[in-house]
Amino acid sequence: MEGVSGRHEGAARTRRGKKMPVARRMYDLVEPIGLVPYFADESDEALMALGLRNVWDAYFAGRAAPFGRDVPAEVVHAVFYNFAPGEVARHIPRVWELTTPEAALAAREWGCVAGMRRVLGDLADDPRVARAADLLLKAATSAPVGGRPLYAALRALPVPQEPVARLWHAATLLREHRGDGHTVALLTEGIGGTEAHVLHALSVDLPAEKFGRVWHLPAAQLDAVIDGMRARGLVGPDGWLTPAGRATKDRVEAMTDRLAEAPYDALTADELDHLIADLEPLSATFRKTFPM
Secondary structure (H helix, E strand, O other): OOOOOHHHHHHOOEEOOEEOOHHHHHHHHHHHHHOHHHHOHHHHHHHHOOOOOOHHHHHHHHHHHHHOOOOOHHHHHHHHOOOOOOOHHHOOOOHHHHOOHHHHHHHHHHHHHHHHHHHHHHHHHOHHHHHHHHHHHHHHOOOOOOOOHHHHHHHOOOOOOOHHHHHHHHHHHHHHHHHHHHHHHHHHOOOOHHHHHHHHHHHOOOOHHHOOOOOOOOHHHHHHHHHHHHHOOOEOOOOOEOHHHHHHHHHHHHHHHHHOOHHHHHOOHHHHHHHHHHHHHHHHHHHHHOOO
16 A cells, blocks of 8 residues: 555554555554544643633634744634634634733643643553653654645744653644645645535545534535535535545545655654554553543
8 A cells, every 4th residue: 555665564554454554553543642632621721721712712722823923814724724714713813812822832732731641640651651752753853844834833843851741742743744734635636625524524424514523514605515516526416425525535545644654754663663562552542531
């Protein structure tokens, strides 16, 4: 399968008899850690303690803070890509009237570390955390930043020293590196931001109007998005993905994996094997706690 470099073949696992790309294997392990800001209450609570109005203020302040206060909503909307028109502007730049990017970054890190420690319990001080943090950070800080605005902004931030914080920081870098590449893959296939949510929902056999990121949209707005995808042959008359729609989704995911490989080229095969072994129990603990 594409995306598996020769020296990393031993670290790849199999899926349906085929080798899994290293980036896909690492996504399965890193994503549960990268999702801590969105599933651990401590992150939202720490951000809202700064005077923010709601959890969406916390989301945009925490995630957009690496850009600083002077980046307008239009730019954040373009980088985040998959929010409906006007959603970002309801929070940016208003959140910077209530707090500062520096305070938001500190609160987000503090809250995520607190949430990770709660979930991991005694495992938070296990030597595997420090080992995984160091290797994951080596990978996370090795990739080129060109064409990856959010990853580049995060790379410019100081690296935490405490092991749990380092692990979270590394996972966040890798999550946003992959996310920037995912946007490229969507653009290559002509899939718009809101369409990306519809494509994902239908690919897992979930009606679009039930999917968490678009269910709140006015019915007419969501229907217009689906109608546009139907006109392009991605959605059938029955409202589900056509074979062409599923093929498009598969190509998006395959390209996302290919574009996410670069960080792991910095690791030797042995380092990657050790990293996977150390991450497996940590990621499993988060998966048991968070409704992923």
